[in-house]
Amino acid sequence: MDVVANLKVFCVQTYTDAQYTWTITHRANGNVSSIPWHNSKRVHFPPRYFAEGEYVLRVTASLRTVTTEEQTDFLNITVGPERLVVAIVGGASRRVGVGHDLVVHASEGPYDLDESRDLTETNFDWECTKASAGGVLAACEVGFLETGVVKISKSWLEADWRLTVAVTVTKGTLSATAAQTFNVVRGNVLDIYIRCDDNCKDRVATSESLSLSVVCMNCGGAKDVAFSWTLKAQQIISNLEEIASTGVHEQGLALIPDALETRTHYTATVSVSAQGAVTTEASYGFVTSVSPYNGSCSSEPTAGLAGITGFQLRCEGWLSDSDSSGRASDLTYEWWLKWPLHDQLLCSSRLSLTPELLLPRGDADTGGRLTLAAAVCDAVGQCTKVAVYVQVLIPPMQELINNTRGLLAQGGFIEGMVQRSDSLLPGIVTVLTATLHTRAEGNAAKEVQALKSKNMLNTPC
Known part of the structure; x- marks a missing residue:
């Protein structure tokens, strides 16, 4: 596998050097390792370099002009089991x-x-x-x-x-x-x-x-x-x-x-x-295969406030016939928001536990009830869908504004996500914007909305 980093430079007359630093993060355990090919925009991974699992490959390009500027990007990699x-x-x-x-x-x-x-x-x-x-x-x-x-x-x-x-x-x-x-x-x-x-x-x-x-x-x-x-x-x-x-x-x-x-x-x-x-x-x-079976999916917590509470979604106990061992090592998980006229993908991953997600408010007529759907899919595309119900209420306006300001503050949660090129950032921005508009807090909504112009919508967990 070959990976190439393309550096786009605007409004810079001259620069003396560009260096590239590569790291690999194993998503299952969080271990980070460096790649011994510094100062190269291209890296080649020989066969069997990666073991089975999920990884995040990050590259930081450092550009020396009058000052030193840096750009970081990442790539999610899923490595399946070898099979002949x-x-x-x-x-x-x-x-x-x-x-x-x-x-x-x-x-x-x-x-x-x-x-x-x-x-x-x-x-x-x-x-x-x-x-x-x-x-x-x-x-x-x-x-x-x-x-x-x-x-x-x-x-x-x-x-x-x-x-x-x-x-x-x-x-x-x-x-x-x-x-x-x-x-x-x-x-x-x-x-x-x-x-x-x-x-x-x-x-x-x-x-x-x-x-x-x-x-x-x-x-x-x-x-x-x-x-x-x-x-x-x-x-x-x-x-x-x-x-x-x-x-x-x-x-x-x-x-x-x-x-x-x-x-x-x-x-x-x-x-x-x-x-x-x-x-x-x-x-x-x-x-013929059978859909994944014997499992369950849930949310922790089951109730909270729109744009404030972090909901962590989990699936447990699933078995799969497409894996000869019967384990769930070949499963992928998708989380969807169920709306009356359409479904919205929150995230997808081979990890059965999501990071904390911000959710929009639920149906006011049913006490804030919001319906989520988990799709547990095996290697041949056979999926089992499970409904998960949470209660998401609209928060008090001042609490929402204070929380959003804190997220947007220098060195805060949002800035950290931007620096990490976190793929969940666009979804969180969308939820915050919608919630702020619901509370008619236009200025804060505009600040949050401005972040969307800097990020492409991406939905892996």
């Missing part, structure tokens, strides 16, 4: 003919999509077995064509036998496996497989649409090509036409959101026929 993904092109199973050699492609997904210069060697270990209709097992040989691609001679393909080709991919300390089954039949066979186009994750999020399509390698000259899809869990899904926005007789299959059961293994099968060809089938298996 491998798949054999064509899905879970295919039907092939006896007259041609069989070519099998393995696709290895990079564990770090941003690091294209990683030269760690990747190894592919292949295994082929065949089984007759009577259950007789035998080994079959594979020939290596290139990295990730093997060929199985047609001499190993016998009608009514089933071949299973498995590959184990290793890259450094990472390892992953995949397998594909081939049903061998007689006659002219269409060479097809199923490709996933959308929602293609280890565990499919039921809250999103799943899109599959058929790839046919030799259908170009075929006539009267027809497609028919089925979906099976414990049994055939009888209402597939109702939950498929594409219908079941197209080359692609798209399932509408929230149509599938969670924690369920499904197999999508397509049957393809054409004039003069053997009807061919291919299958694609997948497992």
